[in-house]
Amino acid sequence: MAKDTVGNRAATLRDTVVVGGGAAGLSAALTLVRARRRVTVVDAGHPRNSPSAGVHGLLALDGVSPSDLVARGRREVQGYGGEVLDGEVVDASVASHGFDIRLRDGTTLPTRTLLIATGVVDELPDIPGVREQWGRGVLHCPYCHGWEVRDRRIGVLVTGPKSADEATLFHQWSRDIVVFTGGARLEEQDRINLGALGIPIVSGGISRVETDGERVTGVRLEDDELVSVDAVVVSPRMKAPLEPFTELGLKATEVAVGSIIETDEFGTTGVPGVWAAGNTSDLMAQVGGAAAQGVKAAQHINARLVLDDLNRTIGAREEADSAEGTPPPRPHPRPGR
Numbered sequence: 001m002a003k004d005t006v007g008n009r010a011a012t013l014r015d016t017v018v019v020g021g022g023a024a025g026l027s028a029a030l031t032l033v034r035a036r037r038r039v040t041v042v043d044a045g046h047p048r049n050s051p052s053a054g055v056h057g058l059l060a061l062d063g064v065s066p067s068d069l070v071a072r073g074r075r076e077v078q079g080y081g082g083e084v085l086d087g088e089v090v091d092a093s094v095a096s097h098g099f100d101i102r103l104r105d106g107t108t109l110p111t112r113t114l115l116i117a118t119g120v121v122d123e124l125p126d127i128p129g130v131r132e133q134w135g136r137g138v139l140h141c142p143y144c145h146g147w148e149v150r151d152r153r154i155g156v157l158v159t160g161p162k163s164a165d166e167a168t169l170f171h172q173w174s175r176d177i178v179v180f181t182g183g184a185r186l187e188e189q190d191r192i193n194l195g196a197l198g199i200p201i202v203s204g205g206i207s208r209v210e211t212d213g214e215r216v217t218g219v220r221l222e223d224d225e226l227v228s229v230d231a232v233v234v235s236p237r238m239k240a241p242l243e244p245f246t247e248l249g250l251k252a253t254e255v256a257v258g259s260i261i262e263t264d265e266f267g268t269t270g271v272p273g274v275w276a277a278g279n280t281s282d283l284m285a286q287v288g289g290a291a292a293q294g295v296k297a298a299q300h301i302n303a304r305l306v307l308d309d310l311n312r313t314i315g316a317r318e319e320a321d322s323a324e325g326t327p328p329p330r331p332h333p334r335p336g337r
Contacts, residue, residue, distance in 0.1 A: 021073075
């Protein structure tokens, strides 16, 4: 596929541009290139799970490093003729052929359809030590990391509306749980639930998450008391980055723990020709779930493109027959999809 240059908008028209080169984006791209579609994946190179040592719960690939998973996925997409670009999308606009996707380096990618699979940005609590240990000693998902901290001392920081629920979930992996309110108010039902499980509640402000340079060692309170723990759980607010796509009319939908692009079961957004998959539209999706959503969206995109091509062919034939005085063909049945 020819490389686009600044101002060269007549370059190869893609069937789909996929923004985001994680599990959802690469799975979608793989499905589409195997359907003989011209596909470009644009990846900004900031995977959300990059701090983690391994991806867990992914059948046959449990424990694979995030970087290895992405590298393998890229090779598979490229092996079928797909294009993967390192770059950042800064703008998307409607065009006669579908959309023009502009990168920060000035490259413009013309495409018929668009799939947004950028994932989300985690808005972490402003507590020293949290960001430094994020994805290692500071966790948020029991299904991603619970096994790795089983039977260890786990501190849950109340940083969102679901923090108490996180404590009850992590209780499945360890009975040594303590909740730190950080001065926040817990609902009465949350206190009842935690009390029923024997989970202690520590009130008062939090100064920092202590480490030994490599691992979490405890939670330091504002009164300088240190409560020893081996891992810390937080509930970040998760935000789908929509800034490059606002001109298309896409809007964020607020949910309890963040914001998403709202879609139907096939990943279709409210903007015709635009799909979304993975954490961009489902904050709770793990890697396997995100990949599955990418595949489903890709299948729907391909079906849409097949129908568009069919209608275009029928239209061209009708025009030709009309010019020759030939009766128009009988209507072609729509695909059963």
